[in-house]
Amino acid sequence: MHDLLAPLVSRRQVARGSFVLGFEAGPIAREVRAGQFVNLLLRPGPLLRRPFSVYRAEGEVVELVLKAVGEGTHRLLELHEGDRVSLLGPLGRGFTLDPSAGQVTLVSGGLGVAPMPLAARQARAMGLRVCWVHGAPTAADLCTEWEGDEVRWATEDGSFGTRGTALDAMPESPGQVLACGPLPMLSALAQRRPAAQVAVETVMGCGTGVCLGCAIPLASGGYDRACTEGPVYRADSIAWERLPAPTCRRGEA
Amino acid sequence: MTTSRAEPGDPPSGLPELDSVWRWPLEVGGVRLLTPVMAASGTFGFGTEVPLCDRRALGGMVCKGIFLTPRTGAPPPRIVETPSGMLNAIGLQGPGVETLIRDYAPLWATWEFPVLVNLNGETVEEYAELAARLDGVPGIAGLEVNISCPNVRRGGMLFGHDPQPAAAVTAAVRARTRLPVWVKLTPATGDIAAVARACEEAGADALCAVNTFLGMAFDAETGRPRLGFGTGGLSGPAIRPLAVYLAHRVAQAVRIPVIGIGGITCAEDALEFLLAGCRAVQVGTATFVDPNAIGRVVEGLRRRRLPPGHLSSIDACSRQDASSQR
Numbered sequence: 179m180h181d182l183l184a185p186l187v188s189r190r191q192v193a194r195g196s197f198v199l200g201f202e203a204g205p206i207a208r209e210v211r212a213g214q215f216v217n218l219l220l221r222p223g224p225l226l227r228r229p230f231s232v233y234r235a236e237g238e239v240v241e242l243v244l245k246a247v248g249e250g251t252h253r254l255l256e257l258h259e260g261d262r263v264s265l266l267g268p269l270g271r272g273f274t275l276d277p278s279a280g281q282v283t284l285v286s287g288g289l290g291v292a293p294m295p296l297a298a299r300q301a302r303a304m305g306l307r308v309c310w311v312h313g314a315p316t317a318a319d320l321c322t323e324w325e326g327d328e329v330r331w332a333t334e335d336g337s338f339g340t341r342g343t344a345l346d347a348m349p350e351s352p353g354q355v356l357a358c359g360p361l362p363m364l365s366a367l368a369q370r371r372p373a374a375q376v377a378v379e380t381v382m383g384c385g386t387g388v389c390l391g392c393a394i395p396l397a398s399g400g401y402d403r404a405c406t407e408g409p410v411y412r413a414d415s416i417a418w419e420r421l422p423a424p425t426c427r428r429g430e431a
Numbered sequence: 432m433t434t435s436r437a438e439p440g441d442p443p444s445g446l447p448e449l450d451s452v453w454r455w456p457l458e459v460g461g462v463r464l465l466t467p468v469m470a471a472s473g474t475f476g477f478g479t480e481v482p483l484c485d486r487r488a489l490g491g492m493v494c495k496g497i498f499l500t501p502r503t504g505a506p507p508p509r510i511v512e513t514p515s516g517m518l519n520a521i522g523l524q525g526p527g528v529e530t531l532i533r534d535y536a537p538l539w540a541t542w543e544f545p546v547l548v549n550l551n552g553e554t555v556e557e558y559a560e561l562a563a564r565l566d567g568v569p570g571i572a573g574l575e576v577n578i579s580c581p582n583v584r585r586g587g588m589l590f591g592h593d594p595q596p597a598a599a600v601t602a603a604v605r606a607r608t609r610l611p612v613w614v615k616l617t618p619a620t621g622d623i624a625a626v627a628r629a630c631e632e633a634g635a636d637a638l639c640a641v642n643t644f645l646g647m648a649f650d651a652e653t654g655r656p657r658l659g660f661g662t663g664g665l666s667g668p669a670i671r672p673l674a675v676y677l678a679h680r681v682a683q684a685v686r687i688p689v690i691g692i693g694g695i696t697c698a699e700d701a702l703e704f705l706l707a708g709c710r711a712v713q714v715g716t717a718t719f720v721d722p723n724a725i726g727r728v729v730e731g732l733r734r735r736r737l738p739p740g741h742l743s744s745i746d747a748c749s750r751q752d753a754s755s756q757r
Contacts, residue, residue, distance in 0.1 A: 219721075225517065227719075386482055386722060388474065389519070389719050391509045391519060391521065399503070422507055
């Protein structure tokens with residue numbers, strides 16, 4: 179784990195309102211595994227850090243994907259090249275890939291694309307065939323970047339690809355399933371594919387396991403910490419009905 | 432007093448180094464602190480969970496609040512960020528005292544800095560029972576009696592509202608342990624000085640001021656509270672001036688040492704509590720943001736010199752008023 183002052187080195191748009199920011203943070207880029215995250219601190223800025231899954235890690239650069247939803251994310255998008263943020267990471271437990279699975283299907287809804295490019299690269303490096311299924315409300319919200327051997331798209335309004343969510347566009351024999359996206363999509367996936375690995379988004383404090391703020395209710399009872407035991411879980415191990423969607427006050431995310 | 436022009440950012444010259452006034456280690460309420468800056472309960476786990484922290488800076492640590500039996504904690508969401516602060520309702524999730532004694536205390540016994548255990552109960556007897564179980568356990572330097580947690584349905588803060596129940600818990604713990612007994616006070620009382628005096632008279636060795644402020648936030652979209660527990664405790668820089676004032680009131684009211692807590696993020700913040708009459712401080716929420724917050728506070732204190740008249744102001748706060756109000 180590292181706490182680095184990382185300068186912004188790149189920025190590009192990948193969907194309506196969604197941007198990929200690249201920060202120079204070599205030690206994190208070299209260690210991070212798919213599904214792990216960094217906890218980002220902006221000064222001046224909101225009191226607490228903000229967790230982001232690592233989108234890509236290449237050379238010295240760690241990429242994060244984000245959407246302007248509130249003050250913190252707006253401020254991040256106003257950064258200039260060279261402006262520095264504090265990145266704490268890599269944090270959490272990422273996806274576990276099974277080399278004997280043959281194929282892996284990545285299922286992402288909206289900003290749930292975040293951990294997928296890294297997952298695709300890791301999977302292909304292990305010789306797995308990668309199918310990426312990506313869904314969003316409309317064509318304009320679909321991420322323009324993908325990696326793997328096959329890609330399938332879904333839009334809720336039917337403006338591109340299959341009409342419905344990413345789940346509706348999944349192959350019949352998906353092999354190993356890794357997913358990230360809105361809670362309703364993940365809980366629906368848990369019904370169909372209990373063994374799928376899901377990366378959950380939740381309100382988070384420290385990101386290092388000490389504050390106990392990111393409690394995930396478990397099907398077996400009790401809670402554990404998204405930042406430490408997660409954020410990747412076997413889909414059927416989460417008590418989805420007790421997991422509230424992360425919310426923020428308008429302008430405060 | 433004349434002062435020569437200093438370099439930009441330098442403190443005024445001609446004043447003593449903080450180190451020379453404040454000898455570290457220092458004895459506070461029966462506990463030998465390595466520096467005046469401690470880790471506050473609930474923000475440092477059991478001391479094994481905070482990476483990247485300069486542990487040599489730690490004056491001591493208060494572990495996550497413990498009950499007799501394991502607790503699952505409050506339903507999520509458990510934290511909500513607010514302007515310059517955070518509301519939390521963790522609900523004292525924890526493993527129970529037997530696990531603490533078996534798994535953590537032996538580890539603590541090997542550490543340089545002292546570890547205090549934060550005690551919680553739903554009844555006076557539960558606090559007393561906990562104190563008895565921990566008495567004589569190697570690795571435990573003292574007890575911090577938590578009569579101020581807002582995030583439990585029974586006990587906790589309810590004991591801290593008024594002098595009489597606060598004294599009852601303190602006396603019950605005092606009677607069952609030879610360890611130093613510190614009491615952590617809640618701001619949710621009409622007269623914190625009266626509660627402080629009651630705890631002192633009941634045998635407390637030191638007082639910690641203050642725990643979080645009871646707060647609430649609603650989600651305008653759903654119309655429901657944003658914390659799963661409904662209400663929570665407010666911490667962080669947002670509460671600092673309130674906490675400095677209350678710590679000052681407490682320091683004025685008692686002869687035993689006061690440990691200041693509330694929104695400390697840097698040396699300057701810690702100094703405010705020290706000037707308000709506290710002997711030491713605890714850093715909490717800042718550790719969530721910067722795992723090495725305590726290291727930075729201590730490093731900053733090392734480099735500080737005290738403003739003019741500091742000795743008399745500290746003396747005034749902690750001694751003169753105590754005697755005049757009694």
